[in-house]
Amino acid sequence: MAAHPAHAIALGFGSGLPRFAPGTVGTLWGWAAFVVMQPWMSDWGWATLIGLGTLIGWWACTVTARHMRIADSGHIVWDEIIAFWLVLWLISPTGLWDQLVAFALFRFFDAVKFGPMAWADRTFKGFGPRGGFGILLDDFAAALCTLLVIAAWRF
Numbered sequence: 001m002a003a004h005p006a007h008a009i010a011l012g013f014g015s016g017l018p019r020f021a022p023g024t025v026g027t028l029w030g031w032a033a034f035v036v037m038q039p040w041m042s043d044w045g046w047a048t049l050i051g052l053g054t055l056i057g058w059w060a061c062t063v064t065a066r067h068m069r070i071a072d073s074g075h076i077v078w079d080e081i082i083a084f085w086l087v088l089w090l091i092s093p094t095g096l097w098d099q100l101v102a103f104a105l106f107r108f109f110d111a112v113k114f115g116p117m118a119w120a121d122r123t124f125k126g127f128g129p130r131g132g133f134g135i136l137l138d139d140f141a142a143a144l145c146t147l148l149v150i151a152a153w154r155f
Contacts, residue, residue: 003067009056009078010064016077024107026077030084031103038092046089053082054136062132071125072135080110083139087146098150105149109142116141 001007001014008014015029016022041049057078064076087102088094094102113121117138124134 004063006060006063007067009060010076012077012081015081016075022075022077023080023110027080027084027103027107027110029077030081031088031099033081034085034088043089046085050082050086050089053078053085057082058129058132058136060132061135062127062129065131065135066127071127071131072121076135079136079139080106082136083110083143086140087143090147091150101153102146102150105146106142109145110139113138116145 001011001017011017012026012029015026018025037049060078061076065071065073068075084103084106087106088099091098091102109117120134120138120141124130124137126134
Protein backbone atom coordinates (compact mmCIF):
# COMPACT_ATOMS: atom_id res chain seq x y z
CA MET A 1 0.00 0.00 0.00
CA ALA A 2 2.85 2.39 0.77
CA ALA A 3 4.64 1.74 -2.53
CA HIS A 4 2.63 4.40 -4.41
CA PRO A 5 0.17 7.14 -3.36
CA ALA A 6 -2.42 5.67 -5.75
CA HIS A 7 -2.34 2.41 -3.79
CA ALA A 8 -3.18 4.14 -0.50
CA ILE A 9 -6.22 5.79 -2.11
CA ALA A 10 -7.43 2.79 -4.11
CA LEU A 11 -7.03 0.45 -1.13
CA GLY A 12 -9.12 2.79 1.00
CA PHE A 13 -6.20 3.78 3.24
CA GLY A 14 -5.92 0.18 4.38
CA SER A 15 -9.63 -0.60 4.70
CA GLY A 16 -9.46 -2.81 1.60
CA LEU A 17 -6.68 -5.02 2.95
CA PRO A 18 -8.70 -7.60 4.96
CA ARG A 19 -8.86 -11.04 3.39
CA PHE A 20 -12.54 -11.47 4.20
CA ALA A 21 -15.12 -9.06 2.73
CA PRO A 22 -12.82 -6.15 1.85
CA GLY A 23 -15.64 -4.37 -0.03
CA THR A 24 -17.83 -4.46 3.06
CA VAL A 25 -15.00 -3.23 5.28
CA GLY A 26 -14.21 -0.45 2.78
CA THR A 27 -17.87 0.59 2.70
CA LEU A 28 -17.95 0.62 6.52
CA TRP A 29 -14.83 2.80 6.51
CA GLY A 30 -16.54 5.13 4.02
CA TRP A 31 -19.62 5.27 6.25
CA ALA A 32 -17.52 6.11 9.32
CA ALA A 33 -15.60 8.78 7.39
CA PHE A 34 -18.90 10.28 6.18
CA VAL A 35 -20.26 10.46 9.74
CA VAL A 36 -17.06 12.15 10.96
CA MET A 37 -16.98 14.69 8.08
CA GLN A 38 -20.73 15.38 7.87
CA PRO A 39 -20.92 18.12 10.55
CA TRP A 40 -18.33 20.22 8.70
CA MET A 41 -19.45 19.63 5.12
CA SER A 42 -21.91 21.67 3.08
CA ASP A 43 -23.67 20.36 -0.01
CA TRP A 44 -21.09 22.21 -2.10
CA GLY A 45 -18.32 20.54 -0.07
CA TRP A 46 -19.78 17.06 -0.62
CA ALA A 47 -20.30 17.70 -4.33
CA THR A 48 -16.69 18.87 -4.65
CA LEU A 49 -15.28 16.00 -2.57
CA ILE A 50 -17.23 13.35 -4.46
CA GLY A 51 -16.42 14.90 -7.85
CA LEU A 52 -12.71 15.24 -7.15
CA GLY A 53 -12.68 11.90 -5.33
CA THR A 54 -14.11 10.26 -8.42
CA LEU A 55 -11.47 11.77 -10.71
CA ILE A 56 -8.59 11.02 -8.33
CA GLY A 57 -10.06 7.58 -7.68
CA TRP A 58 -10.21 6.85 -11.39
CA TRP A 59 -6.47 7.51 -11.59
CA ALA A 60 -5.73 5.62 -8.35
CA CYS A 61 -7.80 2.57 -9.32
CA THR A 62 -6.26 2.49 -12.80
CA VAL A 63 -2.69 2.62 -11.46
CA THR A 64 -3.32 0.15 -8.63
CA ALA A 65 -5.08 -2.41 -10.83
CA ARG A 66 -2.18 -2.26 -13.29
CA HIS A 67 0.41 -2.65 -10.51
CA MET A 68 -1.54 -5.53 -8.89
CA ARG A 69 -2.05 -7.13 -12.33
CA ILE A 70 -5.71 -7.73 -11.40
CA ALA A 71 -8.35 -5.89 -13.44
CA ASP A 72 -10.71 -5.30 -10.49
CA SER A 73 -9.27 -6.64 -7.26
CA GLY A 74 -11.70 -6.88 -4.37
CA HIS A 75 -9.08 -5.06 -2.30
CA ILE A 76 -9.56 -1.90 -4.36
CA VAL A 77 -12.32 -0.27 -2.31
CA TRP A 78 -12.17 3.43 -3.22
CA ASP A 79 -15.07 2.73 -5.57
CA GLU A 80 -17.24 1.53 -2.66
CA ILE A 81 -16.21 4.48 -0.51
CA ILE A 82 -16.94 7.21 -3.04
CA ALA A 83 -20.19 5.63 -4.29
CA PHE A 84 -21.47 5.13 -0.74
CA TRP A 85 -20.59 8.74 0.13
CA LEU A 86 -22.83 9.72 -2.78
CA VAL A 87 -25.68 7.61 -1.40
CA LEU A 88 -25.31 8.97 2.13
CA TRP A 89 -25.05 12.56 0.91
CA LEU A 90 -28.18 12.29 -1.24
CA ILE A 91 -30.32 10.67 1.47
CA SER A 92 -29.19 13.12 4.17
CA PRO A 93 -30.33 14.29 6.59
CA THR A 94 -31.17 10.87 7.92
CA GLY A 95 -30.73 8.75 11.00
CA LEU A 96 -28.78 5.62 11.79
CA TRP A 97 -31.52 3.17 10.73
CA ASP A 98 -31.97 4.77 7.30
CA GLN A 99 -28.19 4.76 6.83
CA LEU A 100 -28.11 1.09 7.83
CA VAL A 101 -30.79 0.30 5.23
CA ALA A 102 -28.77 2.23 2.63
CA PHE A 103 -25.66 0.26 3.61
CA ALA A 104 -27.45 -3.09 3.29
CA LEU A 105 -28.99 -2.17 -0.07
CA PHE A 106 -25.71 -0.83 -1.44
CA ARG A 107 -23.77 -3.93 -0.38
CA PHE A 108 -26.50 -6.15 -1.87
CA PHE A 109 -26.43 -4.40 -5.24
CA ASP A 110 -22.62 -4.26 -5.28
CA ALA A 111 -22.22 -7.94 -4.40
CA VAL A 112 -24.96 -9.45 -6.56
CA LYS A 113 -24.04 -7.45 -9.70
CA PHE A 114 -27.13 -7.92 -11.84
CA GLY A 115 -28.62 -5.52 -14.38
CA PRO A 116 -26.72 -2.22 -14.61
CA MET A 117 -23.96 -3.41 -12.26
CA ALA A 118 -23.31 -6.49 -14.40
CA TRP A 119 -23.34 -4.40 -17.57
CA ALA A 120 -20.81 -1.91 -16.16
CA ASP A 121 -18.61 -4.66 -14.77
CA ARG A 122 -18.65 -6.60 -18.05
CA THR A 123 -18.35 -3.66 -20.44
CA PHE A 124 -15.45 -1.82 -18.80
CA LYS A 125 -13.33 -4.73 -17.55
CA GLY A 126 -9.60 -4.49 -18.20
CA PHE A 127 -6.56 -2.37 -17.58
CA GLY A 128 -5.83 1.26 -18.33
CA PRO A 129 -8.22 4.22 -18.01
CA ARG A 130 -11.18 2.21 -19.32
CA GLY A 131 -10.67 -0.44 -16.65
CA GLY A 132 -10.21 2.16 -13.91
CA PHE A 133 -13.47 3.78 -15.01
CA GLY A 134 -15.17 0.37 -14.89
CA ILE A 135 -13.96 -0.23 -11.34
CA LEU A 136 -15.85 2.92 -10.31
CA LEU A 137 -18.84 2.59 -12.64
CA ASP A 138 -20.31 -0.64 -11.29
CA ASP A 139 -20.35 0.88 -7.79
CA PHE A 140 -22.00 4.06 -9.03
CA ALA A 141 -24.61 1.78 -10.67
CA ALA A 142 -25.09 0.07 -7.27
CA ALA A 143 -25.46 3.53 -5.71
CA LEU A 144 -28.09 4.46 -8.29
CA CYS A 145 -30.07 1.27 -7.64
CA THR A 146 -29.81 1.89 -3.88
CA LEU A 147 -31.11 5.44 -4.32
CA LEU A 148 -33.98 4.26 -6.53
CA VAL A 149 -35.10 1.71 -3.93
CA ILE A 150 -34.86 4.30 -1.14
CA ALA A 151 -36.82 6.83 -3.23
CA ALA A 152 -39.56 4.24 -3.91
CA TRP A 153 -39.60 3.28 -0.22
CA ARG A 154 -39.95 6.94 0.85
CA PHE A 155 -42.64 7.57 -1.77
